[in-house]
Amino acid sequence: MAKTLAKILLALGVGLMVAGAGAEPAAADYGWPNLADFLQQLIGKVGAPVKVYKLEMDRDGKVDLWIQQQAHPDLVDSWEYDHGRIDGPIPVKFDHYPSVAALDYHVIELTMIDFPRLPAMLATARAKLGLPDARVVYIKLERGDSSGFFSVTDTPIWTFALDGPRHDGRVEFDLKGRVLDVDKD
Amino acid sequence: MSTRTELRHGIALATLCSLHAAASDAPVAPVHPLEATAALKAAFAERIGHPADVLAFDLGEHYARALVQNVAAPDEYDEFAAVPGQPLEPGRPKKVGDIDCRRKIPFAALDLDAGARALAQARTIAAANGYKTPESISLGADIFCRDFGWRAILTSDADDDAMLQVTWTPDGTLPKAQEMHEDGWRKVDVTRLLAGGAKVTPAAPKPPPKTVAGDGRTRDFLLGIEADLARVQAEVGAPLGFRHISIGHTQLSLDVYQPANRKRVSTWLVGDDGAIKLWREDDTIPFDCNKPFASADFPLAQLADLIAEAPAQIPSMPQAEVKDAAVRRSGFCGKPHVYIKLEDDRGYGNVEYDERGRLVSAEIQ
Structure with a gap:
């Protein structure tokens, strides 16, 4: 089990995440959650593979991760991580429950997510918005259609929502960190 | 008293003195803003401290507020407030996304004397026609981002639905008025209003609820x-x-x-x-x-049983509970059916029975 876990974490590159957290300039930085610790704890509880329905980090660095249940692939559970403490599974309640086929399509394999890119993506988001001191409102990963272009492919999109005293802004990226859309009030 | 305590007191006193000095440097709003509009405008101008355009201005005895745009930095909107007799606080940044309408006038064109005259006229109209005395008057565009000018909205205690809007141009001329009616706004002659010729009709008292x-x-x-x-x-x-x-x-x-x-x-x-x-x-x-x-026309005698049995109709929601139920005609004008909404900790389910209590559908929402 420990060997499998190590392999997965190595594949995820989450070890780099810790270094990434310290690499950003301190003044305008975001208190990155320790995703390596979170995912290590999570995989220890649910095992691999982890299929991500949605991942969201809030301003305070709390994480809410929705994953497809392996034993019951028609169900989605939420796992929360708050500065070292993991909480879950919390049943996710939908107004209209998606079918298994829809869920299978919607989820993103955890191994597909390049977490070490996140600090650089935040720096890019600030630069694209022209808001070097903007604070994170939330950072979210979920499949959807970007506002920036027409798509029916329902691609995974990272959304960086930022704000400052005079502006709100949102930058969308694909999984490789390419900018899809920039929207500034 | 120890040296360390004296030092702490000294620092605290120095901090208070510097705060007081900073406050005393700020322009002070006149005690009677409506009677000293030039002084009020000068206080705002000093506090703003740079060329600005005015998007909105609220004026009254007890409070004045300006929303301005920096001429040199059009992305910078700030709100300034004045309380009579008090130093004006620094402006508060306003987010660009919160600015609904960008109609504006140069600060130099801001005529607060015209605003004070318009407010006095609005109060005369209110008193003559049974409306409440307006506390203040506002300069700005209407909700459709048109007709930039001074605006007073009058309401009445005699009829909750009564509403009168009086507008003036930014220089306080060309007053216009309109009353709210069920079918929309209707123009009212301002001369008639000033003479008390358009009084609010008190609403008929509502009967107590049965x-x-x-x-x-x-x-x-x-x-x-x-x-x-x-x-x-x-x-x-x-x-x-x-x-x-x-x-x-x-x-x-x-x-x-x-x-x-x-x-x-x-x-x-x-x-x-x-x-x-x-x-x-x-x-x-x-x-x-x-x-x-x-x-x-519907299975009233069976209703409680149908509701109790509904969760068993959706096996994949074994822990579901009945949230609520309804009886209404199916489709546009069909027979009355019974609709039962189920809920568990993951979502909702719907069960439908027909007019004779036969199961029509049972599915996860």
């Missing part, structure tokens, strides 16, 4: 409604012609066509203590089905 006290028994309507239907029928004084029945654990809501006027629907609420209240009366919707159904 209520029946509870009987002390606590109910769960999902376990049965027959007895309470009979109690409501006694209040209505005629057999109930239903439009919609909504059943929750703690409330029963009945939309019933009025016996004397089938174009009106009364909504009766029964609380879990048995209290009955006539909550509202509305016109029917034109071209809707508007065909009443009676207690005999």
Whole structure:
């Protein structure tokens, strides 16, 4: 089990995440959650593979991760991580429950997510918005259609929502960190 | 007193002195802003400290507020406020996304004397026609981002629905007025208003709501409604012609066509203590089905059993509980069906029975 876990974490590159957290300039930085610790704890509880329905980090660095249940692939559970403490599974309640086929399509394999890119993506988001001191409102990963272009492919999109005293802004990226859309009030 | 304590006191005193000095450097709003509009404008100009355009200005005895845009940095919007006799605080940044309308005038063109005159005229109109005295007057565009000028909205205690809007150009001339009516705004002559010729008609007093006290028994309507239907029928004084029945654990809501006027629907609420209240009366919707159904048209006697059995109809929701139930015509104007909403910790399910209590559908939402 420990060997499998190590392999997965190595594949995820989450070890780099810790270094990434310290690499950003301190003044305008975001208190990155320790995703390596979170995912290590999570995989220890649910095992691999982890299929991500949605991942969201809030301003305070709390994480809410929705994953497809392996034993019951028609169900989605939420796992929360708050500065070292993991909480879950919390049943996710939908107004209209998606079918298994829809869920299978919607989820993103955890191994597909390049977490070490996140600090650089935040720096890019600030630069694209022209808001070097903007604070994170939330950072979210979920499949959807970007506002920036027409798509029916329902691609995974990272959304960086930022704000400052005079502006709100949102930058969308694909999984490789390419900018899809920039929207500034 | 120790040296360290003296030092702390000294630092605290120095901090207070510097704060006081900073506050005393700030321009002070006049004590009577409406009588010293030039001084008020000068205080705002000094506090803003750079060329600006004005998007909005509120003016009254007790408060004034300006929303301005920096001419040199059009992305910078700030709000400044003045309290009579107090130093003006620094401006508060306003987010660009919160600016709904960008109509503006140069700060130099801001005529607060015109605003004070317009406010006095609005108060004369209010007193002469039965409206409440307006506290302040506003300069800016209307909600459609048009007609930049001074604006007073008058309301009345005599009629909650009465509303009069009076507007002036930024220099305080060309007053116009319009009254709110059911079919929209109607123009009113300002000369007539100033002479008290358009007084508010007091609204007819509303009759007290029809209520029946509870009987002390606590109910769960999902376990049965027959007895309470009979109690409501006694209040209505005629057999109930239903439009919609909504059943929750703690409330029963009945939309019933009025016996004397089938174009009106009364909504009766029964609380879990048995209290009955006539909550509202509305016109029917034109071209809707508007065909009443009676207690005999749906499986009233089986209703509690149908509700209790509903969770078993969706095996994949084994922990589901009944959230609520309703009886209404199926489709546009079909037979009355029973609709039961289920809920578990992951979502919702819907079960439908027909007019004879036969299962029509049971599925996860």
